[in-house]
Amino acid sequence: xxxxxxxxxxxxxxxxxxxxxxxxxxxxxxxxxxxxxxxxxxxxxxxxxxxxxxxxxxxxxxxxxxxxxxxxxxxxxxxxxxxxxxxxxxxxxxxxxxxxxxxxxxxxxxxxxxxxxxxxxxxxxxxxxxxxxxxxxxxxxxxxxxxxxxxxxxxxxxxxxxxxxxxxxxxxxxxxxxxxxxxxxxxxxxxxxxxxxxxxxxxxxxxxxxxxxxxxxxxxxxxxxxxxxxxxxxxxxxxxxxxxxxxxxxxxxxxxxxxxxxxxxxxxxxxxxxxxxxxxxxxxxxxxxxxxxxxxxxxxxxxxxxxxxxxxxxxxxxxxxxxxxxxxxxxxxxxxxxxx
Ligand code: KG4
Ligand code: ZN
Numbered sequence: 001x002x003x004x005x006x007x008x009x010x011x012x013x014x015x016x017x018x019x020x021x022x023x024x025x026x027x028x029x030x031x032x033x034x035x036x037x038x039x040x041x042x043x044x045x046x047x048x049x050x051x052x053x054x055x056x057x058x059x060x061x062x063x064x065x066x067x068x069x070x071x072x073x074x075x076x077x078x079x080x081x082x083x084x085x086x087x088x089x090x091x092x093x094x095x096x097x098x099x100x101x102x103x104x105x106x107x108x109x110x111x112x113x114x115x116x117x118x119x120x121x122x123x124x125x126x127x128x129x130x131x132x133x134x135x136x137x138x139x140x141x142x143x144x145x146x147x148x149x150x151x152x153x154x155x156x157x158x159x160x161x162x163x164x165x166x167x168x169x170x171x172x173x174x175x176x177x178x179x180x181x182x183x184x185x186x187x188x189x190x191x192x193x194x195x196x197x198x199x200x201x202x203x204x205x206x207x208x209x210x211x212x213x214x215x216x217x218x219x220x221x222x223x224x225x226x227x228x229x230x231x232x233x234x235x236x237x238x239x240x241x242x243x244x245x246x247x248x249x250x251x252x253x254x255x256x257x258x259x260x261x262x263x264x265x266x267x268x269x270x271x272x273x274x275x276x277x278x279x280x281x282x283x284x285x286x287x288x289x290x291x292x293x294x295x296x297x298x299x300x301x302x303x304x305x306x307x308x309x310x311x312x313x314x315x316x317x318x319x320x321x322x323x324x325x326x327x328x329x330x331x332x333x334x335x336x337x338x339x340x
């Protein structure tokens with residue numbers, strides 16, 4: 001059977017990304033143009049700036065993805081695009097670029113849910129520590145931890161999800177970003193806190209953990225407030241040893257709850273493995289704690305496939321493509337789209 005090649009486009013937040021994926025697994029190209037520097041001065045993503053940066057970058061990024069895949073548009077079998085969740089103005093740029101290409105080249109269009117795409121990063125062929133094997137047996141436990149989401153779901157098959165729990169307030173990545181800002185660290189806070197935490201003592205400050213006993217939900221707002229109080233005590237942005245201890249203690253509090261609940265859910269639902277997904281799954285402390293606590297294997301993609309990219313959207317689109325699902329020309333963006 002001839003290989004199926006999909007060009008995937010992802011513009012849900014602040015990365016303009018395009019990738020060509022073969023048979024849902026092989027990465028022929030994976031281009032990500034990050035806007036981090038544009039947003040850093042605002043300490044977070046500024047929506048209108050994000051949309052405008054996508055408008056500028058989208059065509060060059062698509063051209064680069066095609067060039068690096070050594071393919072022409074006629075070699076493609078379909079065009080896939082993220083239509084939600086995310087920032088409306090950002091999503092619109094990708095959706096319209098994908099429609100234009102699909103219409104112009106008479107190619108089928110596939111709509112992708114960004115949360116499901118984060119899960120499908122695990123189906124991409126990569127050689128890296130922690131990468132999932134080529135064949136994963138269902139059911140699987142999925143922990144999606146990103147800038148906008150914190151969700152635990154049971155995956156019973158391709159496209160079959162059961163919601164188990166989620167955050168009641170801030171997403172895990174959002175907590176990292178907000179506390180990063182309080183600590184005087186650059187945006188995004190996640191990688192900056194991980195870096196600052198090196199050499200810090202995770203038990204130096206006993207930050208609260210919201211266990212929400214009996215549920216698989218999460219809450220990070222109390223932790224954020226506790227971090228703010230501790231930082232305020234010292235007047236000026238913390239430096240040196242204090243910064244390292246604050247970062248390490250905050251990170252430990254987030255990681256503790258995420259890893260414990262993932263392990264608990266894995267046990268409860270008898271899954272074959274735990275899949276860590278989304279930007280926060282790049283966090284080394286989370287990877288280590290989840291692997292230590294769970295009684296089944298824990299997989300995580302390499303960092304570039306944890307944070308937003310189009311390769312994962314291409315892997316996800318392949319499953320929809322082979323199931324015959326196509327988007328119509330009326331495909332619209334859905335900023336609040338959910339996994340289930
Ligand atoms: O998945 P993603 O790229 O975008 C969304 O869909 O939201 O996730 C971005 C989030 C940011 O909040 C960022 O701070 C966090 O992932 N992040 C990390 C790390 N790398 C990225 N958080 C903790 N540790 C990291 N190493
Ligand atoms: Zn994401």
